[in-house]
Amino acid sequence: xxxxxxxxILLFFIGFNANADDLQFIISGKAIHLGGPANLNENNRGxxxxxxxxxxxxxxxxxxxxxxxxxxxxxxxxVGAGIKRRFKFFSSExxxxxxxxxxxxxxxxxxxxxGQPFYGAIPFVSLSNNWGGINATYVPSIEEGTFPFWYFQLxxxxxxx
Numbered sequence: 001x002x003x004x005x006x007x008x009i010l011l012f013f014i015g016f017n018a019n020a021d022d023l024q025f026i027i028s029g030k031a032i033h034l035g036g037p038a039n040l041n042e043n044n045r046g047x048x049x050x051x052x053x054x055x056x057x058x059x060x061x062x063x064x065x066x067x068x069x070x071x072x073x074x075x076x077x078x079v080g081a082g083i084k085r086r087f088k089f090f091s092s093e094x095x096x097x098x099x100x101x102x103x104x105x106x107x108x109x110x111x112x113x114x115g116q117p118f119y120g121a122i123p124f125v126s127l128s129n130n131w132g133g134i135n136a137t138y139v140p141s142i143e144e145g146t147f148p149f150w151y152f153q154l155x156x157x158x159x160x161x
Contacts, residue, residue, distance in 0.1 A: 021060070024050040024132065024155040028068040036147035041073040050155060058086045060099070070109055071149070080105030084126070097133070099126040112142075132156040 028046035046068025053061040061083050070076040084101025104121045112118065124137040135153040 021052045021054050022160045023158045024052070025158050026050050026064070026066055026135075027154040027156070028066060028151075029154060030152045031071060031149045032152075033071065033147050033149040036071075040071045040147070041069060042071075044068045044070065044151065055086060058088075060084050060086055060101075062101075062103075064103060064105075066153075071147075072111060074110040076107060076109045078105045078107035082124075084124075095129060097126070097128045099128065100124075101126075103137075126155070128155065130157070 026048040031042045031044045048066025051063045064080045067077045080103040082103035084099040087098045089096040106117045126133050126135045132155045137151040141148045
């Protein structure tokens with residue numbers, strides 16, 4: 001748990017002192033499991049923040065932190081860093097972006113790894129415009145008895161720097 005706390009402090013310090021592009025509020029929402037028992041929680045409500053750094057030739061480094069209810073209806077938390085490739089559609093003020101990337105993260109889950117942090121990397125895609133977007137993440141099965149799923153979030157831009 002100390003690792004997660006330290007990472008959260010570093011994320012806050014680095015994120016808010018960097019020369020960045022935008023800060024987004026993340027609203028976690030829906031999971032769609034690909035198999036498994038019918039009693040898995042698919043209402044993964046939660047919230048977080050994502051900080052996108054200035055794009056470097058359509059590549060955007062990012063930091064992400066969130067908490068949500070997992071498939072077993074228990075609170076999970078993660079902090080991560082990643083990179084995404086931006087593909088822009090339309091050159092008007094109402095731009096539409098498609099992003100594809102990967103997020104390396106440290107996560108805690110109550111019934112996994114005795115509640116201690118574990119590490120991983122997950123792919124994601126996002127469809128966004130000037131105000132926010134929809135994120136989709138594919139989470140593979142990580143051990144016997146777990147099931148892969150798609151995880152969806154809504155992002156709302158808070159500030160642009």
